[in-house]
Amino acid sequence: MQDNYTIEMLNITKRFPGIVANDNISLQLKKGEIHALLGENGAGKSTLMSVLFGLYQPEEGIIKKDGKEVKINNPNDANDLGIGMVHQHFKLVQCFTVLDNIILGVETTKYGILQKKEARKRVMELSEKYGLFVDPDALIQDITVGMQQRTEILKMLYRDNDILIFDEPTAVLTPSEIDELMQIMKNLAKEGKSILFISHKLNEIMSVADRCSVLRRGKYIGTVDIKDTTKEELSKMMVGRDVQLVVSKEDAKPTDVVLDVENLVVPSSHHHKNAVNNVSFKVRKGEIVCIAGIDGNGQSELVYGITGITKTTGGTINLNGKDISKMSIRERNTSGLSHIPEDRQRHGLVLDYSLAYNMVLQRYFEPEFRSKLGFLKKKNIRQYANRLIDQFDVRSGQGAITITRSMSGGNQQKAIIAREMDREHDLLIAVQPTRGLDVGAIEYIHSQLIKERDAGKAILLVSLELEEVLSVSDRILVMYEGEIVGELDPKTTTREEIGMYMSGARREEVKA
């Protein structure tokens, strides 16, 4: 039984007004293991980690370090115990160098003057030891997200932390960066560091973790050894029922062309080059065409161009045979275009409006919702919203009158999906529709997309998740540096092949 636990959280209970975020949860971390913490959004993972990191005080339960009970009242206590955390959103000073960020707060000084030389030596040693390649003199704002994350990891190592918490570390990374991170985590564990890995991505947990603890709705479900379990079992523990991990769908039966993009050029808002360069493709009724690619290769701008958010500077966009490239956003919306935007809080919703008001965001001017004198028909708006809420199972505190800001991310996304799917449309553009959502919600959204397709709609899906690309789409177009560099068939292609196109290692002339 002497299992040599380095951190034990025993019977932790943390309540917030109205909910029990952690209900009698125990978590035991062995020295040198990678321990995954799995759960849906709102299952209590972040709360539990905040308790460990000293941000919250639990009402019940104790924390032990190396068998001795400890009190963690604030993050400084946690740091003293050797607990470090890489947050989902990095805590880095943008205009400082990598080295400055690493030593920030624990600088060595001599007569009040910074002694960076030694620090640099130690950072270089650490980065070599664990395979964490960074350029210590580069500014944070100039380096990739992956390197920023490595900087965060070095920050923990520099402080001699040996219990490392990773909070959803892969959400912001590209596939190759994810592979690198997995390797880094394994190296760290090999060197005796203990890692807590928070995630809801089953593939990653299966490939890197030793053990996995599962939480569901604030309750502890169990801890399993990864080598004795399967993805299906884990997802069942997490959601509480069987989940379809592979999307089941019939073969697509594409018919007429709905969207025909020819030689489209969209300028970039960041630099003077074109973000989208001479792109041509078609989407037909009854098929899901997926644009794959690493973030920042022009996918967002392509969608902005098609939907009218950014003005295009060349080429044509034909929707049902009509050129919409010069039309206003309103005209495009009413000519049969629906759009699930990439950033649901920035573009998709007016967060301070009620759910009902958000449901008619593009339709408030229709006679159903506006009287001849320009007054809102509030009753009709509420009825319409209630219908969508029922039909798409959008959950919220007070139904149609709930302020959208107070809803969970998954339900906000469901509201957008309900609105966009219910509007008259022939083409649905969905940009990363499952980003940040849990397995249950992803399953739901995928099944809705397939349903749309089978109902004869044309669907353009933009996704950064290879799993999603491979399982949902009927055709894959890979974008690299603003151009479409390959068309692939999801049934015959592999992760590796798509990866080659995504990284620009391979390209072909595409005449879609």
Add this chain to the structure above:
Amino acid sequence: MKTKKNILKSNAFQTILSSLLCILFGVIICYIVLLCINPAGANEAMTTILQNFLSASKANLRLKNFGSTLVKTAPLIMCGLSIQFCYKTGLFNIGAAGQYVVGAGISLYAALAWHLPWFVCLLLATVVGAVWGAIVGFLKAYRNVNEVISGIMLNWIGLYLVNMLTGNVKESTSPYTIPIKSESPQSLLPSLGLENLFGGNKYVGIAVPLAIIIAIVIYIIQQRTTLGYVLIATGYNKDAAKYAGMKGSKNIIITLIIGGALAGMGAGMYYLTGMEQWTTTSSSVPDMGFNGIAATFLGGLNPIGTVFAAYFIEHITLGGSKINLNVYPSQIADLMSAIIIYLCGFTLFFKYCINSYLRNKEERAARATVEVTKDDKAKEGGEGK
């Protein structure tokens, strides 16, 4: 217990409570300042400020002074509404002061040079204010010029244009414009017999009821019409408004036209009463437009709340002007109203305080119930044994 909690949580109640807290703190600070300058007169001065017209000895005089406060309230309501309307669309219309100035200038000129009837003068003030707002709107919509910068610049341009214009209708021996009453009585706002209610205060007329009606109209536009729906959506999240196909540039211009019209009309409502003449040598923009900011924030950024807040601000401002100047320096009136108006800007801060107080209390309550249930469990366990 439950109903009490609900009241505290309701947004409207929180807004009113935080406005009252602002006033309370403003009064306390004023009192401290008065004590510092001259402790002997502090009590008396403070009562004078708060009582305003109530301190007058005769009933008739009290009514008359009440009427004067109301006359000055009307333009402040309008300036407050101008700020409120633009603020809800996400625009800070500091140019309301300038829109007010040009409204004042044109209404006086139309009355004194052209002898036009009052409603035409008022309409002209509204239109010219709207044009002044539209300039800011066009610059913002098509050239992305910050509305605060162009607004402030236009305030000064407006001021000196109006000085030039009214220079043609000024009294020959003073820098003031000719009184409307002697030059063009048909240009004065009609009183509708309201003057009789206020001890024969001849300046009281349709301005106040008109301003209140307009506040209600603005409320209805914002809450019930698609125009309000679109404008407020733009104010909350302009990217989402764009995504939804609402026309950003058009909305900015419409908002500032309406904002300008409100401020310009407010000026007409005041200067067409004949209560004040324009000083053609003015070297500062009248503070009515700026006080509108305080009025609407104190009113919880609500059109109806703005009406009450505007009255309060005028009440203490006029009250301050009645302080005994043998005891205090002459700047005391402006200082007192400035302190209270400044504190008016803290409404949102107090609202935040109320909310965090509620949150803490709830968390404590949650903890308490945990302990109670624990005790209960322990007891049950004990009895079981």
